[in-house]
Amino acid sequence: MFALALLTCIVLRAFSAQAKVSDAFECKEFFYRNTEPGGMDQNAKKICQWTSKGIYYYATLYSVYHRIPLYSAYRFDPACSSDSGRPNVWHLEPQNRRNQNDYKGNQAISSDYSDTGYDRGHLYPNSFQCGDGRTATFTLTNAAPMDPCFNRIQWGKSEKDLRKPSTHLRKYNIIPQREISEDPERVIVPSHIWTAVCYKHNSDDSKSFSFGYIGENLPEGSISVMGVSALNYRLSALYSEHSDTSHSTLQNPPLLADEVHL
Numbered sequence: 366m367f368a369l370a371l372l373t374c375i376v377l378r379a380f381s382a383q384a385k386v387s388d389a390f391e392c393k394e395f396f397y398r399n400t401e402p403g404g405m406d407q408n409a410k411k412i413c414q415w416t417s418k419g420i421y422y423y424a425t426l427y428s429v430y431h432r433i434p435l436y437s438a439y440r441f442d443p444a445c446s447s448d449s450g451r452p453n454v455w456h457l458e459p460q461n462r463r464n465q466n467d468y469k470g471n472q473a474i475s476s477d478y479s480d481t482g483y484d485r486g487h488l489y490p491n492s493f494q495c496g497d498g499r500t501a502t503f504t505l506t507n508a509a510p511m512d513p514c515f516n517r518i519q520w521g522k523s524e525k526d527l528r529k530p531s532t533h534l535r536k537y538n539i540i541p542q543r544e545i546s547e548d549p550e551r552v553i554v555p556s557h558i559w560t561a562v563c564y565k566h567n568s569d570d571s572k573s574f575s576f577g578y579i580g581e582n583l584p585e586g587s588i589s590v591m592g593v594s595a596l597n598y599r600l601s602a603l604y605s606e607h608s609d610t611s612h613s614t615l616q617n618p619p620l621l622a623d624e625v626h627l
Contacts, residue, residue, distance in 0.1 A: 392421040395438040397563045416497040429471045431553035433509040436542035437488035445495035486511030488541045514584040
């Protein structure tokens with residue numbers, strides 16, 4: 366079981382943040398060239414995350430076996446670059462259970478984070494959205510256990526640095542993912558956190574670019590910035606190291622889109 370040390374007053378609500386769960390993404394606009402990463406768990410749930418207004422805000426691939434998201438894909442909105450207005454409500458995903466009382470069989474719940482010292486780490490950062498979009502990021506299908514020092518200091522700085530130049534960009538496609546480690550009681554603690562970034566210029570491809578960065582989910586975990594090809598190579602090595610022959614989630618590394626420009 367795991368927990369968020371920073372927030373002390375957490376209220377769970379089941380239906381404020383909603384999603385469409387299906388065998389195929391109906392929100393592929395959040396992926397570069399509308400193409401999702403390959404080599405992932407074929408049994409993972411494909412979720413288009415939205416709120417009660419029915420607007421899709423991002424896409425999530427969620428492992429009901431490991432009870433963490435494998436990635437969330439989204440477009441950065443430079444108009445929503447403030448940390449203000451952070452909600453204190455975490456939501457459950459109604460469609461990931463067989464009945465109203467059966468959340469635990471398919472996803473993480475609040476008690477999984479209790480008294481563990483882990484943060485609920487956003488894959489899609491709440492500060493990259495605003496209004497209903499920010500509310501939509503506070504679902505437990507968009508969170509994984511992160512060391513609080515790594516989450517709030519090293520990874521938090523990377524998120525802030527990513528916002529700075531993006532105010533001059535119109536579109537970001539970003540796919541953060543948790544690279545999986547040893548199984549605890551219910552929810553997998555990721556060994557590494559990584560993000561792939563692609564900026565596609567509207568009219569001049571020579572101004573398009575991509576890059577990635579990765580860090581170890583430890584108090585002193587450092588973050589390395591690299592090209593997408595180098596990130597793919599690094600992920601291949603990590604997935605081989607943490608290969609799980611008992612379940613398909615870890616058998617293949619993700620295949621990210623090719624380099625655009627660096």
